[in-house]
Amino acid sequence: MTREEAGATAETIRPSSASAVDDLVAKIRSLISDEGLKVGDNLPTERELCERFQASRNTVREAMRILKAYGIVSVRPKVGATIIDDRMERALDLFAFNTLEVSRSTFNDIQGFRTLLEVASVEELFERITQEDITELQRANDEMMNAGSAMEASEADFRFHTRLIQVLGNKAILDVYKIMKPVILKIMVRGKTRRTFSTTTFSEHAAIIEALSARDRIAYQYRMKSHLEAGFPHFDE
Amino acid sequence: MTREEAGATAETIRPSSASAVDDLVAKIRSLISDEGLKVGDNLPTERELCERFQASRNTVREAMRILKAYGIVSVRPKVGATIIDDRMERALDLFAFNTLEVSRSTFNDIQGFRTLLEVASVEELFERITQEDITELQRANDEMMNAGSAMEASEADFRFHTRLIQVLGNKAILDVYKIMKPVILKIMVRGKTRRTFSTTTFSEHAAIIEALSARDRIAYQYRMKSHLEAGFPHFDE
DNA sequence: CACTGTTTATTTGTTGGACAAATGAATACC
DNA sequence: GGTATTCATTTGTCCAACAAATAAACAGTG
Numbered sequence: 161m162t163r164e165e166a167g168a169t170a171e172t173i174r175p176s177s178a179s180a181v182d183d184l185v186a187k188i189r190s191l192i193s194d195e196g197l198k199v200g201d202n203l204p205t206e207r208e209l210c211e212r213f214q215a216s217r218n219t220v221r222e223a224m225r226i227l228k229a230y231g232i233v234s235v236r237p238k239v240g241a242t243i244i245d246d247r248m249e250r251a252l253d254l255f256a257f258n259t260l261e262v263s264r265s266t267f268n269d270i271q272g273f274r275t276l277l278e279v280a281s282v283e284e285l286f287e288r289i290t291q292e293d294i295t296e297l298q299r300a301n302d303e304m305m306n307a308g309s310a311m312e313a314s315e316a317d318f319r320f321h322t323r324l325i326q327v328l329g330n331k332a333i334l335d336v337y338k339i340m341k342p343v344i345l346k347i348m349v350r351g352k353t354r355r356t357f358s359t360t361t362f363s364e365h366a367a368i369i370e371a372l373s374a375r376d377r378i379a380y381q382y383r384m385k386s387h388l389e390a391g392f393p394h395f396d397e
Numbered sequence: 398m399t400r401e402e403a404g405a406t407a408e409t410i411r412p413s414s415a416s417a418v419d420d421l422v423a424k425i426r427s428l429i430s431d432e433g434l435k436v437g438d439n440l441p442t443e444r445e446l447c448e449r450f451q452a453s454r455n456t457v458r459e460a461m462r463i464l465k466a467y468g469i470v471s472v473r474p475k476v477g478a479t480i481i482d483d484r485m486e487r488a489l490d491l492f493a494f495n496t497l498e499v500s501r502s503t504f505n506d507i508q509g510f511r512t513l514l515e516v517a518s519v520e521e522l523f524e525r526i527t528q529e530d531i532t533e534l535q536r537a538n539d540e541m542m543n544a545g546s547a548m549e550a551s552e553a554d555f556r557f558h559t560r561l562i563q564v565l566g567n568k569a570i571l572d573v574y575k576i577m578k579p580v581i582l583k584i585m586v587r588g589k590t591r592r593t594f595s596t597t598t599f600s601e602h603a604a605i606i607e608a609l610s611a612r613d614r615i616a617y618q619y620r621m622k623s624h625l626e627a628g629f630p631h632f633d634e
Numbered sequence: 635c636a637c638t639g640t641t642t643a644t645t646t647g648t649t650g651g652a653c654a655a656a657t658g659a660a661t662a663c664c
Numbered sequence: 665g666g667t668a669t670t671c672a673t674t675t676g677t678c679c680a681a682c683a684a685a686t687a688a689a690c691a692g693t694g
Contacts, residue, residue: 179676179677180676180677181462181676181677205644205645205646206645206646207645215677215678216677216678216679217678217679217680218455218458218676218677218678218679219676219677219678221455221459221646221647222458222459222462222676222677224646225418225459225462225463225466226462226463226465226466228463229462229463229466229467230466230491231491235646236645236646236685236686237644237645237646237647237684237685237686237687238643238644238645238646238685238686238687238688239645239646239686239687240644240645240646241646247491248491250488250491251488251489251491252488254467254468254484254487254488263436263482265568266482266485266569268567269567269568269569269570270569272521272565272567272569272570273567273569273570273573276513276514276517276518276521276570277513280513280517280518281513281517284509284513328509330505330506330509330510331502331506332503332506332507332509332510332577333506333509333510333513336489336510336573339488339489340485340569343485416647416648417647417648418647418648442673442674442675443674443675444674452648452649453648453649453650454649454650454651455647455648455649455650456647456648456649458675458676459647459648461675472675473656473657473674473675474655474656474657474673474674474675474676475656475657475658475659475672475673475674475675476657476658476674476675477673477674477675478675
């Protein structure tokens with residue numbers, strides 16, 4: 161087959177206007193669902209995929225790289241591409257990609273989101289919270305105070321807030337919150353370099369816990385909102 | 398340089414034991430941070446990267462595919478690789494689960510999440526909403542009424558709710574909402590098979606719009622909450 | 635038979651080179 | 665001055681070859 165023929169064929173056959181690689185990704189995905197492949201099963205070899213979908217090996221490989229980056233397959237020499245489900249880990253990795261700085265607008269969006277999740281959810285929160293939850297919040301706060309580094313303190317800080325979200329008993333919300341972890345952590349660390357976590361942040365958390373214990377909705381909302389807004393000055397630009 | 402030399406050199410020079418592609422991803426990452434490249438800036442061309450890092454073009458391309466999949470660069474012919482920041486969107490994309498069957502608990506979680514986003518955000522919503530927004534909501538509602546099928550009606554229904562979320566002006570929240578689209582759509586279609594979208598759903602939306610126009614917070618919250626809970630009976634199990 | 639080291643075959647990993655396609659920039663034209 | 669055309673650059677895809685890893689088959693040894 162000559163170059164022109166190959167080009168013409170590809171253009172005639174290819175259904176969508178997307179690139180060959182993107183098409184292939186879609187095809188492999190539907191192949192997975194059509195064949196009902198489960199975690200642990202293997203995909204056909206690269207060369208089989210070339211034949212089946214009439215694509216070159218480089219195209220197949222680029223498609224494979226995407227699936228790998230998405231945490232859908234694990235590729236090993238000789239054994240081939242095995243279906244996995246590392247999407248959660250991948251999602252976390254994405255934000256751990258530290259090359260990019262948290263911009264002011266990202267900070268605004270994330271903190272706005274958190275305000276919605278942690279402040280506006282007050283009714284549901286107060287309806288569900290137990291003494292055990294409060295005890296755990298206390299523990300997380302103590303761990304933060306005794307942390308040795310800003311990073312360690314931020315981890316405990318995040319644990320405090322995650323524990324609060326957990327009270328809502330909504331898996332979808334909890335998952336989204338966990339995905340945002342790396343960004344939230346970055347925001348927290350930034351704050352920790354200027355304010356000391358063992359004093360300011362600690363007492364803010366303590367005040368929030370106190371409002372929860374006293375079942376004081378208004379105090380809780382006010383204190384949590386202030387707490388989330390405390391980082392603002394560090395991101396002015 | 399012969400093949401063996403190339404291989405030997407690569408093995409000698411390559412610092413980590415990872416693959417050439419993974420190495421390259423790391424190198425490009427540090428190149429971004431070292432040069433202080435920001436969103437909007439361009440990476441060197443593929444061939445320049447080949448020379449600089451002594452790798453073949455296919456290797457460079459596979460590395461680029463990973464960065465693209467991570468939402469860090471956008472690649473266009475002639476222009477090259479531009480740095481972007483779609484990491485949030487990408488990370489959430491990974492959760493675009495191949496929605497199997499929407500269980501009762503999934504329904505509860507998703508609708509609970511939506512209640513938080515659409516009901517609890519009332520303050521921010523009323524602060525920002527304009528006449529133009531309301532007009533667009535009206536249009537989406539009309540389109541739903543005139544839809545030919547349950548699927549079409551659900552698309553318009555989703556457009557209505559997305560438009561509302563958009564008013565909040567928070568990209569993170571909007572991204573999350575868009576990602577949940579497949580699940581939300583399934584929930585909507587299910588409802589549409591029993592209630593008729595041209596009557597019940599339409600008038601519920603109309604009532605919500607009315608409350609928005611009248612700037613009536615309490616009415617809005619009550620009506621939206623009821624609207625979101627209307628699907629409950631279809632998911633008892 | 636059980637175990638261990640070796641060979642073999644298969645599959646992914648990497649390279650180099652060629653051409654197609656897209657497109658921004660320069661140029662010619664009216 | 666504005667518009668169509670050509671040109672140059674860059675990514676997109678394909679092909680063919682060889683390197684490297686490794687699971688599986690095999691042979692040797694106690």
